[in-house]
Amino acid sequence: MIYQFSFRPISQKFTRPVITNHGIWEIRESIIIRLIDVTGRVRWGEISPISWFGSETVEQALKFCHQLPTEITPEIIFDIPDKLPACQFGFESALENFQEKPEFINYQNLTYSGLLPAGEAVLNQWTSLWNQGYKTFKWKIGVDEISKELNIFNSLIQNLPNSAKLRLDANGGLSYQEAKLWLTTCESLKNRIEFIEQPLPVDKFSEMRELSNDYDTKIALDESVATLQQLEDCYKQGWRGIFVIKPGIVGSPSRLRKFCQQHQIDVVFSSVFETEIGRQAALKLAGELSRNHRAVGFGINHYFI
Ligand SMILES: O=C(O)CCC(=O)c1ccccc1C(=O)O
Ligand SMILES: [Mg+2]
Incomplete structure (x- = not known):
């Protein structure tokens, strides 16, 4: 399997800053990734690191995305190193979106x-x-x-x-x-x-x-x-x-x-x-x-x- 890969950094302001023991968090920076398969189907993934929490930084995630080729395979995705956990999530979940139909997803029994x-x-x-x-x-x-x-x-x-x-x-x-x-x-x-x-x-x-x-x-x-x-x-x-x-x-x-x-x-x-x-x-x-x-x-x- 081979997928066309592209990505785009985004930045969003919280309606109200998030205040924790780590400080005040006002802007959420993420990377949206896009995969397109050979039949033209498009699927999305999201990389949203929190470096103060122990994940990679947004910069490290961006650097990783920049060095990837524009065509990628599942092998590349399953080889993402453990030091890039938010990238592992973003790429693997984008890939999974090709497999499962959204109507099978069961959120109904969740409480919030x-x-x-x-x-x-x-x-x-x-x-x-x-x-x-x-x-x-x-x-x-x-x-x-x-x-x-x-x-x-x-x-x-x-x-x-x-x-x-x-x-x-x-x-x-x-x-x-x-x-x-x-x-x-x-x-x-x-x-x-x-x-x-x-x-x-x-x-x-x-x-x-x-x-x-x-x-x-x-x-x-x-x-x-x-x-x-x-x-x-x-x-x-x-x-x-x-x-x-x-x-x-x-x-x-x-x-x-x-x-x-x-x-x-x-x-x-x-x-x-x-x-x-x-x-x-x-x-x-x-x-x-x-x-x-x-x-x-x-x-x-x-x-x-
Ligand atoms: O877990 C929740 O209820 C909301 C999410 C949350 O608190 C959170 C969100 C982003 C970063 C850290 C935390 C946290 O649990 O500390
Ligand atoms: Mg917590």
Whole structure:
């Protein structure tokens, strides 16, 4: 098989900047790739790296695209090195789009988590997501001082309906002591806090494993399992908590399928703020591989202008 290959960098402004422990993110840069087969069928793929999360940079992805010939084969695609995981996803999912018909894709049984704004803005904005039908929410922590965040959290939890589930995403921004304080706070609210996501930095794996043994509140790894290699390593090192998988940067979809089918892991699928192209490919994987019906982190409130 041989495909005509072309690509185009795009850049989109968020309707509202994304605020995390890593800083303020205002513009999403991606690369849209196009494959055309010998019969003239056109299929698309998306490369949307997040380098601060552990994937390649957009520049590295662009450099890779530039050095490819204008005609490429599946062999070239399956040979993309592991250091370019967002490229592996973009090219392999474009190729897969030749095989499967979109009507077979089953997203219907997925439920969605809505991303709340960081800081105290959450207090007057969660209702709009609730009114849109979201029942699971994610709020970023580790952005401001912990005492301030705990105050906002207390108001939030008093106001949120009991049936709502809340995820707290620290993006690795807590100290061990702060993580314990958050976990202790959550213990008394057990069924309202679905999990705390990536409380500590990536290099604090054993501490997170310890915390997940010491508290009933669940912990989800995210940055620690950004790529398939990391996912496999954390599993080997005994992580049996939740794994957040961002298909857009985790790497090869076929290798991801194999891993998820081999190991019965507790998984949450999550967006990298991709366009409709990457979103469809990622949700297809989520639909195939979500075993536990946890809401997917693909709420649509945070997209582009
Ligand atoms: O998972 C979600 O609910 C939304 C997506 C999300 O939070 C996210 C999106 C882009 C980069 C990092 C993250 C993150 O989970 O930390
Ligand atoms: Mg996260």
